[in-house]
Amino acid sequence: MPPVENDPGREQIRSRIKELIDSSQVLVFSKSYCPFCVKVKELFKELNVKCNALELDLMENGTYYQDLLHEMTGQKTVPNVFINKKHIGGCDNTLKAHKDGVLQQLLGEGSEVYDYDLIVIGGGSGGLASSKEAAILGQKVMVLDYVAPTPKGTTWGLGGTCVNVGCIPKKLMHQTAMLGTAMQDARKFGWEFSEQVTHNWDTMKTAVNNYIGSLNWGYRVSLRDKNVNYVNSYAEFVEPHKIKATNKRGKEMFYTASKFILATGERPRYLGIPGDKEYCITSDDLFSLAYCPGKTLVIGASYVALECGGFLAGLGLDVTIMVRSILLRGFDQDMANRAGDHMETHGVKFIRKFVPVKIEELEAGTPGRLKVTAKSTESDEIIEGEYNTVLIAVGRDACTGNIGLDKAGVQVNPKNGKIPVNDEEQTNVPHIYAIGDILEGKWELTPVAIQAGKLLARRLFGGSSLKCDYVNVPTTVFTPMEYGSCGYAEEKAVEIYGQENLEVYHSLFWPLEFTVAGRDNNRCYAKIICNKLDNERVIGFHYLGPNAGEVTQGFGAAMKCGITKDQLENTIGIHPTCAEIFTTMEVTKNSGGDITQSGC
Amino acid sequence: MASRLLMRRVCSLSVRDFCRRPVTVSSSSSYSSSLTSSPAVQAFVTRSLLRPLFHTRSVSFNVQDQEDFTDRVVNSELPVLVDFHAQWCGPCKILGPRLEKAIAKQKGRVNMAKVDIDEHTDLAIEYGVSAVPTVIAMRGGDVIDQFVGIKDEDQLDSFAKRVSE
Numbered sequence A: 001m002p003p004v005e006n007d008p009g010r011e012q013i014r015s016r017i018k019e020l021i022d023s024s025q026v027l028v029f030s031k032s033y034c035p036f037c038v039k040v041k042e043l044f045k046e047l048n049v050k051c052n053a054l055e056l057d058l059m060e061n062g063t064y065y066q067d068l069l070h071e072m073t074g075q076k077t078v079p080n081v082f083i084n085k086k087h088i089g090g091c092d093n094t095l096k097a098h099k100d101g102v103l104q105q106l107l108g109e110g111s112e113v114y115d116y117d118l119i120v121i122g123g124g125s126g127g128l129a130s131s132k133e134a135a136i137l138g139q140k141v142m143v144l145d146y147v148a149p150t151p152k153g154t155t156w157g158l159g160g161t162c163v164n165v166g167c168i169p170k171k172l173m174h175q176t177a178m179l180g181t182a183m184q185d186a187r188k189f190g191w192e193f194s195e196q197v198t199h200n201w202d203t204m205k206t207a208v209n210n211y212i213g214s215l216n217w218g219y220r221v222s223l224r225d226k227n228v229n230y231v232n233s234y235a236e237f238v239e240p241h242k243i244k245a246t247n248k249r250g251k252e253m254f255y256t257a258s259k260f261i262l263a264t265g266e267r268p269r270y271l272g273i274p275g276d277k278e279y280c281i282t283s284d285d286l287f288s289l290a291y292c293p294g295k296t297l298v299i300g301a302s303y304v305a306l307e308c309g310g311f312l313a314g315l316g317l318d319v320t321i322m323v324r325s326i327l328l329r330g331f332d333q334d335m336a337n338r339a340g341d342h343m344e345t346h347g348v349k350f351i352r353k354f355v356p357v358k359i360e361e362l363e364a365g366t367p368g369r370l371k372v373t374a375k376s377t378e379s380d381e382i383i384e385g386e387y388n389t390v391l392i393a394v395g396r397d398a399c400t401g402n403i404g405l406d407k408a409g410v411q412v413n414p415k416n417g418k419i420p421v422n423d424e425e426q427t428n429v430p431h432i433y434a435i436g437d438i439l440e441g442k443w444e445l446t447p448v449a450i451q452a453g454k455l456l457a458r459r460l461f462g463g464s465s466l467k468c469d470y471v472n473v474p475t476t477v478f479t480p481m482e483y484g485s486c487g488y489a490e491e492k493a494v495e496i497y498g499q500e501n502l503e504v505y506h507s508l509f510w511p512l513e514f515t516v517a518g519r520d521n522n523r524c525y526a527k528i529i530c531n532k533l534d535n536e537r538v539i540g541f542h543y544l545g546p547n548a549g550e551v552t553q554g555f556g557a558a559m560k561c562g563i564t565k566d567q568l569e570n571t572i573g574i575h576p577t578c579a580e581i582f583t584t585m586e587v588t589k590n591s592g593g594d595i596t597q598s599g600c
Numbered sequence B: 001m002a003s004r005l006l007m008r009r010v011c012s013l014s015v016r017d018f019c020r021r022p023v024t025v026s027s028s029s030s031y032s033s034s035l036t037s038s039p040a041v042q043a044f045v046t047r048s049l050l051r052p053l054f055h056t057r058s059v060s061f062n063v064q065d066q067e068d069f070t071d072r073v074v075n076s077e078l079p080v081l082v083d084f085h086a087q088w089c090g091p092c093k094i095l096g097p098r099l100e101k102a103i104a105k106q107k108g109r110v111n112m113a114k115v116d117i118d119e120h121t122d123l124a125i126e127y128g129v130s131a132v133p134t135v136i137a138m139r140g141g142d143v144i145d146q147f148v149g150i151k152d153e154d155q156l157d158s159f160a161k162r163v164s165e
């Protein structure tokens, strides 16, 4: 009605609304009792954004406001949300905009300008890959990496776990051990050399660490060349878009960014028993240990435990592994036990179903002497043992507890400190992403962290939509007899598909290289798990034998392509190799047929 | 975005082109002003005052920090060969002594500075070091020559000679 249009009171309110819209970063027309309004206001509180809320039900002329808002926006209901002068809509629209990240963009506009497009916390496998990729795509990027020293004081350079205290030194020391085996075999092949063969820990340690030094430098140079700003400081959130960076000398700096990637990785878990941090070491210390560890007790049955125990034994050390329950939890148990049995036949002692309760120092030294007291998990039996070194390898904890995630509002699984993300590695806070070992329910492997980091950067800044595929990831455990796998463990496959729908083909085999050397017959083992409901597609691949990583990689590619048992059979083997066994597997587990090799 | 990219490319180019790096003004003045306070500083100043006398005896020194580098390399009156090396680098261990020998033959006409790239990463990054050993020759604060990798004694002799001229 025209008369109303001219009502001066009404015009006053209209200009008041306009004024409010123009002057507020976030404006919510609300009613104090409305649950949707509460939800929206809470969201902004969580985001740490100041929100100007007008409770229409508490205002004298609230209904006029609502009328006019209807006229101006076409929206009758509350909440009615504006951000930086733009009409967003009601509760659903606002929440959706938040989920899509649009809200953050709108909030960013007209307000803050950030120091960086992207800040990556953690310069390990995932962090370096994502920061470099983002910089290649033209973003202004900072990566922070800081290594907190171990209780023993060990620290290392740029590049994260894999390079410094993981894959690289581990594989090189495994190789050291295998050379020892090769030397024993060599005599059978006619090589003659002095009976006395010794290993020098210091030479190995220095050579391995020199190589790592060169890798650290290489990473540093490539960050410079790609214009990634690298800061050697510990980062923690102080606000959703702001971090505090503290360097070695305690100097604090603050940086802001539009987006963040968390890639802080994990560190070894301790036992929480007397003497563990004082006297024991972890894999973080082992690879740069200044002295040969001597008689060693490894506590744990993780792959880190078995790998480290394996190569230490391979160097000729007296090694015992104390296991609480099963070996290699999460891996195919049939395979895990075979890998363990092989270690046992090669001199590694296992103490099963015991947990340590205290560690005492008998004598300091390099190495010293330690007394370990352990308790049975099944009875009251207590045992004691004396070792030079105790290596704890009972798992790793995500480094998410002290990085101010509460200040940024990032949700963490309180049970394990892991960060849940969606299939785009996005946390519950839309501008904060996470990759690598800290992810809930994902693979803890370097190539996975790298792939996820690269693809994430491409999606964020390169217009790509390709997501990281966490299915059929091949992997290898470098026990003395290596174990490679891809796809499901047998027990997992049974759980998902049911025994009756699976066909499991398996075979023992004797690598040609071992025959003349006369060792390890009927130790190597191959197994594939096929889904009968789907053309006998291979859904699980397991290989215990030499060069497992090299063998498994190609089959991993085949499984990505959906290879079936038929196609494997139609593949011609390469003779004489170990991998060829997969092209000729006939005996199924169901049949109970004989799989032992009887030599020539 | 594009302009920023370009900017950065230019910056990094200039670093890699070994432009004369900005000289920090602080060094000498701050030392003289605190001359009386600390014996360590005093010793340092005395040593640096006396240094010319030692030329023929000790031809090389380890760079202590940025300031030291500015003082003894960038502001040096003599040309200086800077040997960027690392503990973990095998070839560096061979090159270092060879280089010292070559410098000694120049009888004080050129100095040699050693920079451990892990201890002084910023310096190495700033001077565009990608691989070690990298040797750069500086005169009057400018990089006048450089090489990467190992060289035999004759090559080093002629390198040192060229730089000292």
Ligand SMILES: Cc1cc2nc3c(=O)[nH]c(=O)nc-3n(C[C@H](O)[C@H](O)[C@H](O)COP(=O)(O)OP(=O)(O)OC[C@H]3O[C@@H](n4cnc5c(N)ncnc54)[C@H](O)[C@@H]3O)c2cc1C
Pocket (backbone or CB within 6 Å): A121, A122, A123, A124, A125, A126, A127, A144, A145, A146, A147, A148, A159, A160, A161, A162, A163, A165, A166, A167, A168, A170, A233, A234, A235, A236, A263, A264, A265, A266, A283, A304, A399, A402, A403, A435, A436, A437, A438, A444, A445, A446, A447, A449
């Ligand atoms: C003994 C051992 C052997 C392994 N062997 C293999 C193998 O053979 N193959 C394989 O694929 N994987 C292996 N892994 C696993 C592999 O190392 C990890 O999956 C990989 O490193 C994970 O990468 P990431 O980026 O998540 O974290 P990381 O590589 O752990 O990097 C995280 C980095 O962030 C830093 N950081 C943490 N918090 C902060 C903070 N607040 N501020 C700044 N910096 C911070 C850390 O110091 C670290 O440098 C092994 C691991 C171990 C322990």
